[in-house]
Amino acid sequence: MSNGENGRKSVLVIGGGIAGIQSSLDLANMGFKVYLVEKTPSIGGRMAQLDKTFPTNDCAMCILAPKMIEASQHPNIELLTYSEIEKVSGEVGNFQVKVRKKATYVDWDKCTGCGECTQTELGEAKEFNGEIWVDRIKIDEGTCIQCGECAQACVEENKEKHAMTNIAFERRSFTELPPEEREGREPETLPQRVALMDEESRNEFWQSELKKCIKCFGCRDVCPVWVYDGAELEDAEWIKPGEIPPAVPLFHIIRAYRVGDNCINCGMCEETCPMSIPLRTIHQLMRRQPPESIFEIIPGLDAETKKKLVQAVRKQPKAEKKQPAAKREGRK
């Protein structure tokens, strides 16, 4: 316990479960300055997931909630949520601790806890690792496409005093800014732009991009997870041979479907595309949405074709290991 602010002793509690909360409250009431470090975005821990508690069969939340509130409002307790301990040094009586506070993109002083940010179309609450988190707030680099919907919801609910300061939101307004104010600001990302388009402009966008295709099969050839030899892309019934551009958008839908969940987001498909079609964006969007709903995004597909497509993809051929190029058919 080292000398904290104002010469008082201070304590660091690791873990914001019920034990951590109770310890923090006790210590704080004894006059210590307490830092409560919790790795998830909220304190509460396991007890918040329970219904009743032993031995009184009391409702768990009824016991926990007042304590959580007390901890968050206690003048001697400083909550460090969504933070992790990186390094502990020093000795008993005088520790030095390095804490990494992860970005939540939320200004907690302004946050009213309205929950609007969690209610957006794209940012539905999802179960993760047994804990319920809103992935808008606990932004996961792998799945967030930075659409900025959450921040938009925050602004609409809380007007000028919005709490979400996420970079996606900053980017989002980029194209609406007059050119002289754009300097020093991050432009919006393509997946963000596409995700935010209305159906018609999304239509236009994919049509105009996919019609550039010259059918070089590069996106397929370089794909590290493509394991099908042949498949529909080389089947005349699906994709008419010798046609440029190949059937829009069927060719790319089939390709995306085949890559599907295996995509490792390496971006090779986009890099090797001679016409610079943003193929990676298709996969980035597919990471948050099932392929079926991407088909809504890539329009121009009538119900019949869609049905055929879904059927074809369901009866997946046995994945064969890709043979080395020299051994393929026709090259003896």
Next chain:
Amino acid sequence: MNSDFVLTVCPFCGCGCQFYLQSMDNEIAGVVPCKTDEISEGRLCIKGRNAADFVNHPDRLKSPLVKRDGKFEPASWDEALDIVSKRLSQIKQIHGPDSVGVLSSAKCTNEENFVLMKFARAVIGTNNVDHCARLCHASTVLGLVKSFGSGAMTNSVPEVEGADCIFAIGTNTIEQHPLISSRVLRAKEKGAKLIVADPRRTPLVEFADVYLQHKPGTDVCLLNGIMNLILSWDLADKDFIAQRTEEFEEFKNKIKEYPPGKVCQVTGVEQAALENAARTYGEAKKASILYAMGITQHTTGTDNVESCANLAMLTGNVGRESTGVNPLRGQNNVQGACDVGGLPNVYSGYQSVTDEAARAKFEKAWGVKLPENVGLTVTEMTDAALTGSLKAMYIMGENPMLSDPDINHVKKALSSLDFMVVQDIFLSETAQFAHVILPACSFAEKEGTFTATDRRVQRVRKAIEPIGDSKPDWLIVGELGQKMGGKGFDYKSAQDIMKEIAQLTPSYAGISYDRLDSGEVLAWPCPSKGHKGTKFLHKDAFTRGKGKFFAIEYKEPAELPDKEYPFILTTGRLMFQFHTGTMTRRIPILERELPTGFVELNTEDAKKLSIAQGEKVKVKSRRGEIEIKAFVTDGILPGVVFIPFHFAECPANELTSSNLDPEAKIPEFKVCAVKVYKG
């Protein structure tokens, strides 16, 4: 197991994409894109990605073949070269050196073309050396030399990206030069305007801001019409015209004869579109013209090229970055084959054979007396063979039996030759007529350099050992040269030849394998060792001093449709095949995409003739007749039909006319009269 990656250049179009060839135990395993290459940036088209698939094909010629009693029989190299040297010497002695014709090749390296050119001139003693540039960009080489002083693409490929306005006329860029079209689309994304003029709705039209669908062969009229509007709206660059050009007044008077009304009537273009094109091009700060076969393959080819040059000079769009007149060359090394003198009128570096100083220089270097007269062109050789003045031909890697106009005529000519040698990697349609066939190496088995369309000289490197008994072309010609008593043919490597090219060619003087291998990007002119190469030409002055305007009158194509032959036939290439298909038709994925040819026919015409989609029809011209599948589309003008010339089973060139451009001697592949009927 041995595995290696070798950086080399794509053997198809003139973009000059580099990629790695992966070899495994002396067999090509695949193509890997090269991200650091300035042109391709790790991107390739379908032909490039499968470029190596023909290399190990079973059809490859593996030993010399000699025709005995109408059949080809394998022979040893000694035997075959003995026959060739004996027969050629004989014919030379009896009929004179000009009775031998030599075709060099736009598919072979600069070094090989140089050695063959030297062989023709120094050993045989004739200037009868030409290659397929005659059939594609002869009018460019001539026209741009007349206007600017240098017959090559003025700017480099990456610069296309920076243009404000791109005027693509007579080029199917997306299908034929995919990696150049990707720059066009990038420029568009940055806000550039794209004008496309083409009688066929090529894929590039989808992206055009202005589309001019003019009748085939009316290019001069269309360009004059655009220039008329630019002049009348006062959009011309007067300072540029005054300081950098000459003979403007005469040109200006001629242009006045092409008011929009007349132009629209002749070309079939709507006036609004014409005005839009003129305004867009005229107002652009950096405007770039791209053109290809649609401009050059006409009896007015040279006029068309000069008109493009006029348009660029009128608006001051030459000699600056991202501007210029950019002929897109269709073969990997057609630029290089011209540069090193595979033409009947010039030595390497376009030094004229009639110029005494140039001739003396080459005579001194080679130690022989060189012929003084200009030689025969490809098209003239065919005629000469028929009249009997040409007795023998030596053909390296060319396939005139599919690529030349009026094949029946070519067939007669080739079969009337006393002696014919073909040096190729496959038994092509032409090779069937040969007396001796010499097996050559493909691009993957030899060292050398290719010169891409933007004058960029790049290294071709050996990935595997030669297949069978085949040899690199330079070695074959070198050995033959020695056998026939030529001096200076004992080259040890391709590098030796490059040294000789650099010595004798001012524009290549600074180019060496050491510099290329160290990763330098060298576009000629590169006159000295320290020179960095030239990104764009005519910066402060034109190569010829001042740019010259030509007053050009519109002339109609040589053969127009009439009652008997009511359609205009225009020919061209498609994405999935390449030229006469000797290579691409042996690549399974390309053959699967496009297994055979078709005749493209307007919907209305098809309805009139009651031709259904995919139906077999007959197409007939005054010279021949073919049977072919119909492809009915709205993408082509009524009264016009299109046939790709790749396919030996339905060869478009059986129909085309051998009418020539009077100056450039390029045949009119793009216009001839045909009829279409159900057989």
